[in-house]
Amino acid sequence: MFPPNSTLGIIGGGQLGRMSAIAAARLGFRTHIFSNVSCAPASQVANETTVGSYDNPEAIDRFAKAVDVITFEFENISADGLDRLASLKPVHPSGEILRTSQDRIIEKSFLNQHGIPTTSWLPIYNINDALRAGDTLSFPFLLKTTRLGYDGKGQAIVHNTDELNKIFNTLDPHPLIAEKIVNFNCEISVMVARNKLGQVTTFDVTENQHKNGILDLSFAPARIDIDLQKEAKTLAIHIANSLKLIGILGIEMFIADNGQILINEIAPRPHNSGHWTLDACPINQFEMHVRAVMGLPLPNAIRHSDAVMKNLIGPQGMRVWDSILSTQGLIGHLYGKKIAKSGRKMGHVTKLYPLHTLPGKYGSEYF
Ligand SMILES: Nc1ncnc2c1ncn2[C@@H]1O[C@H](COP(=O)(O)OP(=O)(O)O)[C@@H](O)[C@H]1O
Ligand SMILES: [Mg+2]
Known part of the structure; x- marks a missing residue:
């Protein structure tokens, strides 16, 4: 158990970090934000902020050395950044959990392997995979990026083969995932x-x-x-x-x-x-x-x-x-x-x- 006045490091400066920092303060902890901008919503209510890009090893080291334990409110830290953080201080939830949730293919594979039901889905590495999805899942189906999507961004409904080519080329980054639409x-x-x-x-x-x-x-x-x-x-x-x-x-x-x-x-x-x-x-x-x-x-x-x-x-x-x-x-x-x-x-x-x-x-x- 970390005693009062320990410092919680939070990766990401958005509203989730802000409200976590407020909760931490009420429990008598200090907070230190890592953000790529200054004056982020979380920084406004935290004790300290390290400003730096999420893949800058020097900034990551400076941040990790100043805190007792690290969490995140922002999911898109690189695997290298995560490994670096974890080598310096405890990171909770673990980098492995973050890696699972960062990628829709890894996430759904993990869930299904543990007997947890999801909609039917297929990994899409190339246009032939996407064409096969039309047969397997039947039109219309959803095509999503596996990474970096949020608030409905990075996904589109595909109604037919003509649309498929266009959407396949527009969605970025690849690979993609095809999902059966759930009614x-x-x-x-x-x-x-x-x-x-x-x-x-x-x-x-x-x-x-x-x-x-x-x-x-x-x-x-x-x-x-x-x-x-x-x-x-x-x-x-x-x-x-x-x-x-x-x-x-x-x-x-x-x-x-x-x-x-x-x-x-x-x-x-x-x-x-x-x-x-x-x-x-x-x-x-x-x-x-x-x-x-x-x-x-x-x-x-x-x-x-x-x-x-x-x-x-x-x-x-x-x-x-x-x-x-x-x-x-x-x-x-x-x-x-x-x-x-x-x-x-x-x-x-x-x-x-x-x-x-x-x-x-x-x-x-x-x-
Ligand atoms: N397979 C699906 N079938 C039906 N609706 C979906 C499906 N996937 C996503 N949606 C709709 O789109 C919303 C956003 O999709 P989601 O996968 O949660 O991406 P995001 O990361 O943007 O939240 C969902 O909350 C749901 O309303
Ligand atoms: Mg969602």
Whole structure:
């Protein structure tokens, strides 16, 4: 267990690092951010920042030497960078978990090898593989980059062979992955945390709605059958144990129209769909993450309220900030980003409901 005043190093300076640093400070830890820009959202609330590119060995060494333990909020550090960090200080979650989640082919192979269901998929290394996917998965199917995709970027639906050639050449970097389209009733996610002692805890299942490939609304708890909620949590625990996770993991899942739960992807860090826990749980996802990384105990992830979370995205999101501030019952969070570019996550807002009173699916205005 790292004692109070130990320094947690966080790779990446975005909002997930910012909220992790705030949680760490509350537990009496110091934080040190590694970011490729100065004044990043996380740096604004941390003790120190090392500014440098994520593949600069000299900057990585300087950062690692100044901290006691390292975690990340940003997933795209190079394998070499990770190895270098791990040779200097403990890194949680491990580089191996990060490598698994960085690559959709490795990720889905890992899940399937551990008996965890996903949609049908094929690795696409060349155009012949892509043409075969049309036969095997049948049109339309999804073509995605295996690496560096986020918020729906780096993927496209392929409707026919003509489109296939174009999309194959546009998506970058290669290799690609072809996925069968899941007809889903809803998308859910589970945040699961695990520490070195093997203590595991899961937050309640979240229901997620996306707009233009970006998370728009999260509902907690998900308005699905209690048995499905239990099954989703059991799957999450199985994944965390299989990965020997130390830290927190966000797991995105589909509930297919036949009722089957399929895993979409995993992210070994706090997750946007877990932001509701900041306001609706005594211990939120960021604190649970920090506890796991610092070797602290992991009490059960209890929810004291139901919650709806809405992302504030780009200039439109910022336009409603004043009205959020003047509306009773809305809890606003801003991330300290200077320019409200289209598609950029600027903040979020949470509305709480007493336990078991979350409005049902239809006909409700949430905000
Ligand atoms: N195989 C699929 N079938 C149906 N919808 C999908 C599939 N894969 C992705 N999607 C939709 O696209 C969204 C973004 O895809 P995802 O693989 O999670 O990439 P990202 O890394 O951008 O979050 C998902 O949340 C889901 O709404
Ligand atoms: Mg996703």
